Amino acid sequence: MNTNKTVRKTVRHLADGREILYFDDSPHPPPRDAVDERDLPTVAAASEIRRDPLTGEWVAMAAHRQTRTYKPPADLCPLCPTRPGKPSEVPEPDYDVVVFENRFPSFAQAVHGERTTVDGAGIVPLAPGKGRCEVVCFTSDHDRSFARLSPARVRTVVDVWADRTADLSTLDGVEQVFPFENRGEEIGVTLHHPHGQIYAYPFVTPKTELMLRTASAYRAEHGRHVLGDVLAAERRSGSRIVAEGGHWTAFVPPAARWPVQVLVVPHRQVADLTELSAVERDDFADVYLRVLRGCDALYGRPLPYVAGWHQAPVHGDRELSWLHLELFSVLRAKDKLKYLAGSESGMAVWVNDATPEQIAERLRAAAEPLTR
Structure with missing residues (x-):
């Protein structure tokens, strides 16, 4: 494998202002200038975290996630490239690896509020769920899996994980960065396109x-x-x-x-x-x-x-x-x-x-x- 491979990173924005980042490992990648033409409302994350006084562990509250996308048909997959008449989270007609801010995040930079306690009682600490959640699509092929990626593509994904770890570690309030993949309905996956996520937590996990x-x-x-x-x-x-x-x-x-x-x-x-x-x-x-x-x-x-x-x-x-x-x-x-x-x-x-x-x-x- 070529240890000196080059991955081109391009940063754009979706219709609601969320960042989308293209990581191209192809020899001659196209320009990433497609426009997201969807009419999307601004993401309104209302996350908060509460510390369990009995264990000392933080628990996230993100009630806005109840409306997130759930088991769409394959031809309406939001992680596939955009097709005529079928817009998705990725405006481009194809991609290598792509990362974008989660539309239904557990943690977000835009949350507001003060550090306080539940009911003002001084027992259960409460704070804004300030962080960031990203989606990582490993390939544009809906029917592929991570196991069927080429070694070169896995190497690209490792470079992407490292890039996002470095960037997310600089964000306000972030204490730990966790790249992960959930795969299979038995695990709870509701989108079958091969993808993972990255959580930038506002605390160190238990x-x-x-x-x-x-x-x-x-x-x-x-x-x-x-x-x-x-x-x-x-x-x-x-x-x-x-x-x-x-x-x-x-x-x-x-x-x-x-x-x-x-x-x-x-x-x-x-x-x-x-x-x-x-x-x-x-x-x-x-x-x-x-x-x-x-x-x-x-x-x-x-x-x-x-x-x-x-x-x-x-x-x-x-x-x-x-x-x-x-x-x-x-x-x-x-x-x-x-x-x-x-x-x-x-x-x-x-x-x-x-x-x-x-x-x-x-x-x-x-x-x-x-x-x-």
Whole structure:
């Protein structure tokens, strides 16, 4: 793969003022000057966040999202390029990778209000949900999936994730940037065009806070990063490794919670996507595609999954962070879902129906015919 590839970035605006960004990896991309001719009302996000006094966790309230687009027919997909008589969120007739502000955001820069408390009682902190939510379309092909992208296109997407991480980290109120993909109706996806999202949160997420506390305690005791030691142990053992490259290893975590769960971890500690080198970005594309294609072969059907990047908070703890991608699925058999039991949803005490070693073996066996 060409580590010196060039991606052209073009910034435009949609009819309601939202930004749309085109990332072209084609050798001779067309000018991106199409005009969004839809008559759209101004986005009116009314997000707020409230901190649970019993757990210390922030919860977002975004009631305006009740009217968001829900399972449109394929010929009216809002993520496909615009066709004559069928305008979409992307005014151009074609694109490589495109990013635009979500029309129904959970967090937005335009929200207003003061930091206060619910009912003025001083118990439950309340603040504007100030951040940003973006949609990332990986391809203009409605029927493709991330697993069927070319390595070159995956590399473009990695560059896009890094670009958006850098830009979103500069916005007012943003504390953490989370690029992720939800795929499959079983996960809750309502738009089937291959796409992901990026949330720029106004707080550090509960999971990240817990991981940072754990990393801090481990470093104080051992002088090393916990994920670095986990990675080294997994590479020595090999029993849970799913795919490996020169710069990344994908493995089932040794205390996996989900029926399918994989961590994709760089061999070098970096805090976020912006710190990855060109060769590391290339190698990720190869390793991750092998993981995804093995996942789709596991049950002989497209695997529903969530895949998201764990990155450092914007304003600190970079030395405690080790960038990695986590993929998990609720599908425990071809036609069976894992439903969270009372212990799991109520107390966050997980019970897995398979061992991590069994999960890894199944993924390797599914992927083996694809590598012959």
